[in-house]
Amino acid sequence: MAEPPYQLLNKVNYPAELRMLRANQLPQLCDELRRFLIETISRTGGHLAAGLGTVCLTLRIQDPG
DSSP: OOOOTTTTGGGOOSHHHHHTSOGGGHHHHHHHHHHHHHHHHHHHOOOOHHHHHHHHHHHHHHOOO
16 A cells, blocks of 8 residues: 655644654655645646745754754
């Protein structure tokens, strides 16, 4: 059986739930968020750069190393 497309993203609805993720889960969450943005915008139209840039910056702030 295929794994859910957004295994972590589907579990995060509030900032408190985001804070409960382990640091090593953040890259996976960002990948899922990027995939969600690309899939959604490819159907509805719009601009990708700002949303994708925000994901990358947020991950970098969380993990500066």
